[in-house]
Amino acid sequence: MSAYPPVKIGILGLGTVGGGVTRVLARNAEEISRRAGREIAITHAAARNLDTTTANTAGIKLTEEGLEVVNDPDVSIVVELMGGCEPARTFVLRALANGKHVVTANKALIALHGNEIFAAARAAGVMVGFEAAVAGGIPIIKAIREGLAGNRLEWVAGIINGTANFILTQMRSKGRDFPEALAEAQKLGYAEANPSFDIEGMDAAHKLTILASITFGIPLQFDKVYIEGIGRVTHDDVAYATKLGYRIKHLGIARRDENGVQLRVHPTLIPQRQLLANVNGVMNAVLVKGDAVGQSLFYGAGAGAEPTASAVVADIIDVVRTLTADPENRVPHLAFQPDALSDLPVLPIDEVETACYLRLLAQDRPGVLADVTRILADCGISIEAFVQKEAPPTASEVPVVMLINPVKEKRMNQAIAAIEKLASIRAPVMRIRLEYLDSD
Amino acid sequence: MSAYPPVKIGILGLGTVGGGVTRVLARNAEEISRRAGREIAITHAAARNLDTTTANTAGIKLTEEGLEVVNDPDVSIVVELMGGCEPARTFVLRALANGKHVVTANKALIALHGNEIFAAARAAGVMVGFEAAVAGGIPIIKAIREGLAGNRLEWVAGIINGTANFILTQMRSKGRDFPEALAEAQKLGYAEANPSFDIEGMDAAHKLTILASITFGIPLQFDKVYIEGIGRVTHDDVAYATKLGYRIKHLGIARRDENGVQLRVHPTLIPQRQLLANVNGVMNAVLVKGDAVGQSLFYGAGAGAEPTASAVVADIIDVVRTLTADPENRVPHLAFQPDALSDLPVLPIDEVETACYLRLLAQDRPGVLADVTRILADCGISIEAFVQKEAPPTASEVPVVMLINPVKEKRMNQAIAAIEKLASIRAPVMRIRLEYLDSD
Numbered sequence: 001m002s003a004y005p006p007v008k009i010g011i012l013g014l015g016t017v018g019g020g021v022t023r024v025l026a027r028n029a030e031e032i033s034r035r036a037g038r039e040i041a042i043t044h045a046a047a048r049n050l051d052t053t054t055a056n057t058a059g060i061k062l063t064e065e066g067l068e069v070v071n072d073p074d075v076s077i078v079v080e081l082m083g084g085c086e087p088a089r090t091f092v093l094r095a096l097a098n099g100k101h102v103v104t105a106n107k108a109l110i111a112l113h114g115n116e117i118f119a120a121a122r123a124a125g126v127m128v129g130f131e132a133a134v135a136g137g138i139p140i141i142k143a144i145r146e147g148l149a150g151n152r153l154e155w156v157a158g159i160i161n162g163t164a165n166f167i168l169t170q171m172r173s174k175g176r177d178f179p180e181a182l183a184e185a186q187k188l189g190y191a192e193a194n195p196s197f198d199i200e201g202m203d204a205a206h207k208l209t210i211l212a213s214i215t216f217g218i219p220l221q222f223d224k225v226y227i228e229g230i231g232r233v234t235h236d237d238v239a240y241a242t243k244l245g246y247r248i249k250h251l252g253i254a255r256r257d258e259n260g261v262q263l264r265v266h267p268t269l270i271p272q273r274q275l276l277a278n279v280n281g282v283m284n285a286v287l288v289k290g291d292a293v294g295q296s297l298f299y300g301a302g303a304g305a306e307p308t309a310s311a312v313v314a315d316i317i318d319v320v321r322t323l324t325a326d327p328e329n330r331v332p333h334l335a336f337q338p339d340a341l342s343d344l345p346v347l348p349i350d351e352v353e354t355a356c357y358l359r360l361l362a363q364d365r366p367g368v369l370a371d372v373t374r375i376l377a378d379c380g381i382s383i384e385a386f387v388q389k390e391a392p393p394t395a396s397e398v399p400v401v402m403l404i405n406p407v408k409e410k411r412m413n414q415a416i417a418a419i420e421k422l423a424s425i426r427a428p429v430m431r432i433r434l435e436y437l438d439s440d
Numbered sequence: 441m442s443a444y445p446p447v448k449i450g451i452l453g454l455g456t457v458g459g460g461v462t463r464v465l466a467r468n469a470e471e472i473s474r475r476a477g478r479e480i481a482i483t484h485a486a487a488r489n490l491d492t493t494t495a496n497t498a499g500i501k502l503t504e505e506g507l508e509v510v511n512d513p514d515v516s517i518v519v520e521l522m523g524g525c526e527p528a529r530t531f532v533l534r535a536l537a538n539g540k541h542v543v544t545a546n547k548a549l550i551a552l553h554g555n556e557i558f559a560a561a562r563a564a565g566v567m568v569g570f571e572a573a574v575a576g577g578i579p580i581i582k583a584i585r586e587g588l589a590g591n592r593l594e595w596v597a598g599i600i601n602g603t604a605n606f607i608l609t610q611m612r613s614k615g616r617d618f619p620e621a622l623a624e625a626q627k628l629g630y631a632e633a634n635p636s637f638d639i640e641g642m643d644a645a646h647k648l649t650i651l652a653s654i655t656f657g658i659p660l661q662f663d664k665v666y667i668e669g670i671g672r673v674t675h676d677d678v679a680y681a682t683k684l685g686y687r688i689k690h691l692g693i694a695r696r697d698e699n700g701v702q703l704r705v706h707p708t709l710i711p712q713r714q715l716l717a718n719v720n721g722v723m724n725a726v727l728v729k730g731d732a733v734g735q736s737l738f739y740g741a742g743a744g745a746e747p748t749a750s751a752v753v754a755d756i757i758d759v760v761r762t763l764t765a766d767p768e769n770r771v772p773h774l775a776f777q778p779d780a781l782s783d784l785p786v787l788p789i790d791e792v793e794t795a796c797y798l799r800l801l802a803q804d805r806p807g808v809l810a811d812v813t814r815i816l817a818d819c820g821i822s823i824e825a826f827v828q829k830e831a832p833p834t835a836s837e838v839p840v841v842m843l844i845n846p847v848k849e850k851r852m853n854q855a856i857a858a859i860e861k862l863a864s865i866r867a868p869v870m871r872i873r874l875e876y877l878d879s880d
Contacts, residue, residue: 020732027731028590034657138736139582139588142579142582149472149475149753150751150752150753150754152468275719278715279715290577290750291464291468292460292747293740293746294577296740297738298738301736306731309732310591313589314586314588
């Protein structure tokens, strides 16, 4: 069928994702070669624990030393599935210097070292595929970088961490509180024993960093992402949000405004009628707003061996298809040509304007609400809606919930600080940002 | 920024979509050239009514004769936005023979003449982009053809006609009957004066033909699609479906089973909790099931000047990026290499197994239900659920609604024919197929 010999792949890492990639490439070998016009063969692999891998390694030259794979002249494409920044970064840079294409699923590596890695790839005239680094099996990098390339993209908002979404879904559907829902996620294997990376928003921030770059054509700048996890969201918050017609989701949001780019990861109320509000369990989804296309949503499995393998293999096929093509005409890594990246500033969270939900515990006596609303009014902040829950007759404190119209974070923070100083209010005040998603 | 001169585009057709493409290319020129590495300029255009176009034609060489554009040696890419099969087919084939790349939004042209057009493109070593032909601004061709290329794809199910989806949405949300909802769609410009193409399913069948080819690697075969429109769905059906926990959507479904490929367009019940059930109004969405990725959903605007332009411009950028690249390494038009298409048979609808919803009008006397259930049992058909609506006390006929477990169409048709022969049943029986979408 093809005039070309099989393309030889060297894999770094044979853990969960590595096992998935070997399985998918073997199982779908016939369809894949019909698509790519050429056979794809895993010929080399490096792993630390060759005894414990679930991958079928028949016919693969195995080693415990990654450098052997990236230095092997037979290997055309290095697939990095080790995770973590080192030694992955060293191996990837060496592979690129050796003239090999690289495909990786490593979001931390790309978010933190992508600028360096892409420059090295450009110097060597080779490609780096990283579709699997964001939202697992959803081809969102390709959709934004190529499928929506005619648009001026205005914002992206995504559920890009399945663990956090599973926990929030459990809190709503089963009425659980955060610790219980986390324990359930751990029991089902959806959360690590040490879950902080997922629930504190670090993982989502890595992915958002990458999404923002390809959306706006800015360099990767992880250190400027505002990050807030889901650990403070209570079951009460989830219930109030539902009552108000919203769902709480942990979103990564990148938005271009007149001053620069907002990059933020935090729990967010969104209207229940939005598709994104109905993305449940461990599923991921990314909503993109373009000036021509309007809103598009991309939904699918954000993690797991085979969904991630789906993205890794798609990248391998893309590389194979362009193995003989002119490097100048390849899709640029960050959607825009490297010498055409923009220096749009990333906005500090203080300068970002958002609506929000506030929950206070107030002493049940006259004048407390007047104090709170006066503080808000003094800060120029307006209230959109109020819910006062009936407290049991013996309670000395009542919860007060309100929706606040959009206001700059700086001002909202001042107001919250002033409210927390009131003797009649029990600190801290719970604030969850709110996005309607249907505005421009 | 780029060593390459601007790429010159010739447009055929300056109607709604043509106007959108000129607008988007002009408005986003800076971002687009940053993405593509090269400027893109519309230099030629042909249109029948040059007086009435809304496109900004400053700097464009205009003609009323399409052949002048496709024969002009200055034009590198011909963008066909005329619609209809002729003279679009003639112009496209001439453009390809002249060595020009082609981008088209014309679903009828690709569904009916794509095999011929792709062969001509291959012979000439040029590309044909047709992202805009399916689901407007949603980059679904790219997602399936490239983003999910590592999967063995099992089925696709899509809301791919916005007019039909708008009408069904109105019937549910506003309690309207079909003729009223259609009139509303016409008033808002979502349906043509002659709406038969949309509501009878022809337009969806064109799109499904294309989706099925790129999903399964089979040649385009529009004549084998089973087509049923939404004209027979009543407000009662919509209300019963809602009561049972479902929504009625007009779906295009392509599914691979052990015997071949199912290609069908018909009204379908889907569980309310599915994201696809919550795609409302004129929006489109396509759900794809792959063996590695699981279910992915792609949602967005399926029609309109600028969403369609979004897809057209993305295709233009793809062509521009590969203008100097080796044709052998381009993404194949139908996802699979042309000499590697499959001869999987398309199944006649009789051989397809589906669940369904049945609604009968039965005389309100003892024994009628027994007759109906006996006929079903004799045909080996089992009932999953029953709803009997309270008829007004004076009515002589009562509606009976049931959900039927999956069974081959042939057998269901026999049973329906037998039921319609019962003296106690008023023919015709209403049958709407039902898809759970979460099975394999």
